Amino acid sequence: MSEEDETTPPRKAARAEVRLGDTIGFATRAVHAGLNPSLQGTRPTTVPIYTATTFLSHDAQALDGVLAGTQPGYVYGRYANPTLTSLESAMSALLGVDDANTVAFSSGMAALHAALFLCELEPGDTVLAGSELYGASHTMLATLFGQFGVRVRFANMADLASVRAALGEEPTPRAVLFETISNPLIRVADVAGISSAARAVGALTIADTTFTPPPILQPLPLGVDIVVQSATKYIGGHGDVMGGLLTVADPDRVVALRQISKLGGAILGPFEAFLIARGLRTLAIRLERQCENAATLARRLTEHPRIAAVHYPGLVSHPQHTLAETLLTRPYWGAMLALDIKDAAYDDVLRFFDALKLVLPATTLGDIFTEVSYPLMSSHREWSPAQLRRVGITPGIVRVSVGIENIEDIVADFEQALAAIEKPTVTTSQPLAAESE
Numbered sequence: 025m026s027e028e029d030e031t032t033p034p035r036k037a038a039r040a041e042v043r044l045g046d047t048i049g050f051a052t053r054a055v056h057a058g059l060n061p062s063l064q065g066t067r068p069t070t071v072p073i074y075t076a077t078t079f080l081s082h083d084a085q086a087l088d089g090v091l092a093g094t095q096p097g098y099v100y101g102r103y104a105n106p107t108l109t110s111l112e113s114a115m116s117a118l119l120g121v122d123d124a125n126t127v128a129f130s131s132g133m134a135a136l137h138a139a140l141f142l143c144e145l146e147p148g149d150t151v152l153a154g155s156e157l158y159g160a161s162h163t164m165l166a167t168l169f170g171q172f173g174v175r176v177r178f179a180n181m182a183d184l185a186s187v188r189a190a191l192g193e194e195p196t197p198r199a200v201l202f203e204t205i206s207n208p209l210i211r212v213a214d215v216a217g218i219s220s221a222a223r224a225v226g227a228l229t230i231a232d233t234t235f236t237p238p239p240i241l242q243p244l245p246l247g248v249d250i251v252v253q254s255a256t257k258y259i260g261g262h263g264d265v266m267g268g269l270l271t272v273a274d275p276d277r278v279v280a281l282r283q284i285s286k287l288g289g290a291i292l293g294p295f296e297a298f299l300i301a302r303g304l305r306t307l308a309i310r311l312e313r314q315c316e317n318a319a320t321l322a323r324r325l326t327e328h329p330r331i332a333a334v335h336y337p338g339l340v341s342h343p344q345h346t347l348a349e350t351l352l353t354r355p356y357w358g359a360m361l362a363l364d365i366k367d368a369a370y371d372d373v374l375r376f377f378d379a380l381k382l383v384l385p386a387t388t389l390g391d392i393f394t395e396v397s398y399p400l401m402s403s404h405r406e407w408s409p410a411q412l413r414r415v416g417i418t419p420g421i422v423r424v425s426v427g428i429e430n431i432e433d434i435v436a437d438f439e440q441a442l443a444a445i446e447k448p449t450v451t452t453s454q455p456l457a458a459e460s461e
């Protein structure tokens with residue numbers, strides 16, 4: 025409001041209240057009374073959860089202007105909502121673009137779906153996708169877009185030469201979809217290299233940066249066109265809300281993006297927006313602790329006799345350690361890692377999960393608690409042994425999302441669970457959740 029006062033002549037306040045006369049009936053009074061409490065010149069320190077589906081303009085002329093798009097303002101909840109605007113502006117600020125360049129969606133998948141629509145794909149078009157893409161993203165391309173004649177070509181995004189080769193094949197891809205860090209082997213994509221190679225052939229880049237939210241990685245200065253983040257993960261960060269965020273580099277795409285959100289209708293709810301915005305306020309300090317914990321856990325487990333390998337970009341043994349050094353903002357090496365438990369078969373990993381007392385077996389990531397997931401049981405369940413071998417996923421690979429707990433407690437839990445699977449145990453009926461001790 026104060027901003028408006030500085031830039032525009034004072035206007036009447038938005039039409040606030042039905043003028044209630046003395047003769048008005050009780051039911052009418054109950055419906056309309058007290059709807060516009062005055063803040064008495066004060067301002068709340070946080071953004072309210074605006075649940076209103078509709079916003080009133082100060083007069084019909086103004087409403088006409090808002091609907092015509094010649095005047096800013098809120099009209100209907102599916103078009104825009106101030107609680108969402110606040111979250112969208114905040115993420116734009118963290119990614120270094122104008123407020124309007126980010127739109128919030130009801131999930132990461134909804135944001136990704138919108139990103140692909142933004143590429144104006146037509147039947148016969150090809151999308152170049154990472155070969156280790158998030159399962160649902162892969163399936164969405166193959167089914168929802170596949171049924172309209174969109175084709176998918178795959179490339180190993182950790183190998184710039186094969187990305188270039190795949191971009192050079194006919195037909196030239198219209199879009200490139202990749203994840204900054206792959207699941208589950210934590211391979212790092214050469215974001216700048218992929219973006220410039222795509223640009224050279226006229227393809228748009230969509231980077232799914234869910235594993236590397238800002239400040240870990242800043243995708244837009246590296247040439248990415250469209251940034252997609254599952255806010256369900258690090259940005260929300262507490263395992264209690266689902267959402268997605270899409271940010272475009274080019275302001276000329278903002279109108280098309282808003283149109284897709286309006287018509288697709290997968291908008292974020294205001295309560296969810298509030299929770300995600302609340303999470304975002306502590307993103308930097310959560311990540312600081314998570315990354316520090318991850319680096320320590322990676323180092324400690326590398327030395328463990330039961331661990332064959334630890335995949336973590338902060339370790340010099342990581343194949344893209346040098347690339348990660350140029351992409352990731354120090355001191356952040358990310359908080360995702362993968363362990364390869366030596367000689368472990370499927371059942372050994374299930375026993376390992378049951379033996380964990382603090383760490384949660386959960387098929388998500390980015391939360392304040394440390395969680396493990398087993399690709400062979402979840403994300404890569406449908407993959408054939410040959411496919412798994414080709415990518416390098418062995419039966420002992422366990423993905424870890426490191427939380428903010430005390431690092432000694434995390435390390436101790438991994439160590440005791442690794443010790444527990446040394447000796448065969450009887451099958452347990454213990455649920456896959458933390459035990460209270």
Ligand SMILES: *Cc1c(COP(=O)(O)O)cnc(C)c1O
Pocket residue numbers: 131132133134158161203232234235254255256257266267268
């Ligand atoms: C979780 C996830 C998604 C999907 O996000 P949702 O919020 O579950 O829809 C997409 N990409 C990656 C890398 C993810 O981890």
